[in-house]
Amino acid sequence: xxxxxxxxxxxxxxxxxxxxxxxxxxxxxxxxxxxxxxxxxxxxxxxxxxxxxxxxxxxxxxxxxxxxxxxxxxxxxxxxxxxxxxxxxxxxxxxxxxxxxxxxxxxxxxxxxxxx
Amino acid sequence: xxxxxxxxxxxxxxxxxxxxxxxxxxxxxxxxxxxxxxxxxxxxxxxxxxxxxxxxxxxxxxxxxxxxxxxxxxxxxxxxxxxxxxxxxxxxxxxxxxxxxxxxxxxxxxxxxxxxxxxxxxxxxxxxxxxxxxxxxxxxxxxxxxxxxxxxxxxxxxxxxxxxxxxxxxxxxxxxxxxxxxxxxxxxxxxxxxxxxxxxxxxxxxxxxxxxxxxxxxxxxxxxxxxxxxxxxxxxxxxxxxxxxxxxxxxxxxxxxxxxxxxxxxxxxxxxxxxxxxxxxxxxxxxxxxxxxxxxxxxxxxxxxxxxxxxxxxxxxxxxxxxxxxxxx
Numbered sequence: 001x002x003x004x005x006x007x008x009x010x011x012x013x014x015x016x017x018x019x020x021x022x023x024x025x026x027x028x029x030x031x032x033x034x035x036x037x038x039x040x041x042x043x044x045x046x047x048x049x050x051x052x053x054x055x056x057x058x059x060x061x062x063x064x065x066x067x068x069x070x071x072x073x074x075x076x077x078x079x080x081x082x083x084x085x086x087x088x089x090x091x092x093x094x095x096x097x098x099x100x101x102x103x104x105x106x107x108x109x110x111x112x113x114x115x116x
Numbered sequence: 117x118x119x120x121x122x123x124x125x126x127x128x129x130x131x132x133x134x135x136x137x138x139x140x141x142x143x144x145x146x147x148x149x150x151x152x153x154x155x156x157x158x159x160x161x162x163x164x165x166x167x168x169x170x171x172x173x174x175x176x177x178x179x180x181x182x183x184x185x186x187x188x189x190x191x192x193x194x195x196x197x198x199x200x201x202x203x204x205x206x207x208x209x210x211x212x213x214x215x216x217x218x219x220x221x222x223x224x225x226x227x228x229x230x231x232x233x234x235x236x237x238x239x240x241x242x243x244x245x246x247x248x249x250x251x252x253x254x255x256x257x258x259x260x261x262x263x264x265x266x267x268x269x270x271x272x273x274x275x276x277x278x279x280x281x282x283x284x285x286x287x288x289x290x291x292x293x294x295x296x297x298x299x300x301x302x303x304x305x306x307x308x309x310x311x312x313x314x315x316x317x318x319x320x321x322x323x324x325x326x327x328x329x330x331x332x333x334x335x336x337x338x339x340x341x342x343x344x345x346x347x348x349x350x351x352x353x354x355x356x357x358x359x360x361x362x363x364x365x366x367x368x369x370x371x372x373x374x375x376x377x378x379x380x381x382x383x384x385x386x387x388x389x390x391x392x393x394x395x396x397x398x399x400x401x402x403x404x405x406x407x408x409x410x411x412x413x414x415x416x417x418x419x420x421x422x423x424x425x426x427x428x429x430x431x432x433x434x435x436x437x438x439x440x441x442x443x444x445x
Binding site for chain 2: 091099
């Protein structure tokens, strides 16, 4: 849209992936993944999830697909802030700007419908 | 309570003519349609119509395909449940933007949730208001869509004054903005370049906070906030002549130079001495719920009356981007 490249368009967003209910926990700190997601070790990795980085311009669908592949499950319910499921076409940077806090976007995943 | 505008919006409809793609008719009669090709099913039909029909054709011709669902382009839709899920989640997202949480939606009883969904499906405004009022998602105080002053839509100033007496809740308004850029100018929307691929549309999901206690925050102000690169600092002066901007046909004739023209933020361009001359960018069209509101309308009125049932305001904007021509050396 704008010819001047705004910083947010090449920015990476830190996504915190948290398991909910009986969903498997992604315990690995490093994932062998294609280059569109770069992962780094988070020293504060808690028991409930993992951290990954994703390009702001990528769609939420990439987070969903990533989780499906990592967990080997087709059916997954993926939420932001334990609240709602964004449309897979939403860009990660918009979601981060609107719903992120403490420098990250919290994404919760469950094998069955967790929140309404 | 004056519900005139809301009723008009809820009673609005688009006639559709649906064609089955010839190559795919193998049975008589043809099976019921399964999907609409290349249209994003989770976007309100009216928004798609506003975007894809620059000069609205009626009926809107759609071609349906039953085979070859482009799963790599479109996200799956498994019937009414998918659409309902999408609606409820958008409602939760809007609620989160407005109130900071979506407990009100999550705590809805099953019958209420079902009634809300049914009323949207059936265009039943009364049923919808009955349930949605319990959610307390009013961004603007209810008084704004009530009261006799709305019977006369001539005096925007009086509405603006009402806005400042504390009846307007200052809050964040969920907005979905769809922008498409055209490279060539056009006077008549029949000549407008058509959008033939969804990728040509820039979609932004960004809330707008109504600001300013001493003056009326207009639709133009909201757009300036959402698309700062297309508005000059002194665009408030330009909005006075936005009467023509509201009309989509006569643009070519309203050549009052400064009137409709916006400077593109050309810092990258101007600094480069031997490079390019920019022609100013211009907002050609703003469409909400199939209408082209004047930019000086109070944004709070737009929100109260033109918002979608899931509490998002969908705004379609067409921008003519500057043509870059190199300086002669």
